Amino acid sequence: MITLDNLRKDFGAFTAVDGISLEVGAGETVVLLGTSGCGKTTTLRMINRLIRPTAGIVRVEGRDIAAEDPVQLRRKIGYMIQGIGLFPHRTVEENILTVPRLLGWSQPRSRDRIAELCGIMNLEAGLLPRYPHELSGGQLQRVGLARALAADPPIVLMDEPFGALDPITRQQVRREFRRIESLVSKTIVLVTHDIAEAVELGDRICLMSQGRIEQVGPAAELLFRPRTDFVRGFFAFGRLQTEWMALKLVDLPAAAALAPALSAQTTVADALAQLEQSDRAAFLGVMAAFFAQKQVLASDHGDPV
Numbered sequence: 001m002i003t004l005d006n007l008r009k010d011f012g013a014f015t016a017v018d019g020i021s022l023e024v025g026a027g028e029t030v031v032l033l034g035t036s037g038c039g040k041t042t043t044l045r046m047i048n049r050l051i052r053p054t055a056g057i058v059r060v061e062g063r064d065i066a067a068e069d070p071v072q073l074r075r076k077i078g079y080m081i082q083g084i085g086l087f088p089h090r091t092v093e094e095n096i097l098t099v100p101r102l103l104g105w106s107q108p109r110s111r112d113r114i115a116e117l118c119g120i121m122n123l124e125a126g127l128l129p130r131y132p133h134e135l136s137g138g139q140l141q142r143v144g145l146a147r148a149l150a151a152d153p154p155i156v157l158m159d160e161p162f163g164a165l166d167p168i169t170r171q172q173v174r175r176e177f178r179r180i181e182s183l184v185s186k187t188i189v190l191v192t193h194d195i196a197e198a199v200e201l202g203d204r205i206c207l208m209s210q211g212r213i214e215q216v217g218p219a220a221e222l223l224f225r226p227r228t229d230f231v232r233g234f235f236a237f238g239r240l241q242t243e244w245m246a247l248k249l250v251d252l253p254a255a256a257a258l259a260p261a262l263s264a265q266t267t268v269a270d271a272l273a274q275l276e277q278s279d280r281a282a283f284l285g286v287m288a289a290f291f292a293q294k295q296v297l298a299s300d301h302g303d304p305v
Contacts, residue, residue, distance in 0.1 A: 031202035078148030
């Protein structure tokens with residue numbers, strides 16, 4: 001769906017993105033993760049030509065975007081910017097319908113889409129005539145995502161979409177995002193510096209440093225099979241909790257019989273949280289199964305447990 005081929009961006013003598021190559025499959029969520037200044041937002045903005053690359057090629061659905069009209073390109077790609085960026089002088093409904101109106105949608109089609117999005121996003125119809133300053137942080141995030149999805153684009157770009165929220169609301173909205181994502185199959189590229197967010201939301205993580213890709217893969221691969229010292233060190237803080245989030249019960253051969261009431265797709269973190277009070281024996285069993293599997297994964301790579 002998206003191909004970055006040896007992508008480079010220079011700002012004067014400073015190279016922000018240095019020879020990145022990456023493919024994002026249809027329906028996949030890829031997270032660009034890294035510290036501030038590593039080039040992840042610059043990379044994201046080159047996908048919809050908000051920034052022109054110095055060298056390299058960006059292909060969207062197989063087509064070189066350098067040959068496309070940038071305005072038409074952006075109307076086909078949903079975009080959530082840092083701080084949400086809703087128009088303060090427009091109502092919630094007007095904000096959501098920004099792109100459909102630019103595309104000339106009829107009123108009946110727009111009304112149907114608004115109703116559909118309100119259902120997906122858990123937005124009450126009573127919020128539609130309100131203005132952004134009248135909404136809570138969580139409501140603003142849902143409206144911002146609804147606007148990005150309004151014209152039903154196949155691709156959505158998200159730049160630190162939850163960064164302005166307090167930690168509790170941020171976690172709630174992330175959980176909602178996982179539910180929403182299951183309802184609308186989109187190809188998503190998401191920028192964040194939050195490790196928990198990357199592990200929870202990404203099918204794959206692209207870890208960047210100084211404009212280059214350090215490693216790309218599922219969270220468990222980066223955690224248990226790091227290719228560089230940078231990758232290993234990046235996940236050092238809070239590593240155990242991150243590992244719990246990266247592995248699911250299905251990844252633990254001995255865990256299925258321990259908690260039969262839980263889905264095999266439940267993360268170890270969620271399973272432990274649910275079992276801690278309700279079933280202490282299952283809690284300890286899942287914990288033991290996790291450490292046994294960690295021993296296998298770590299020994300495969302040669303790292304100490």
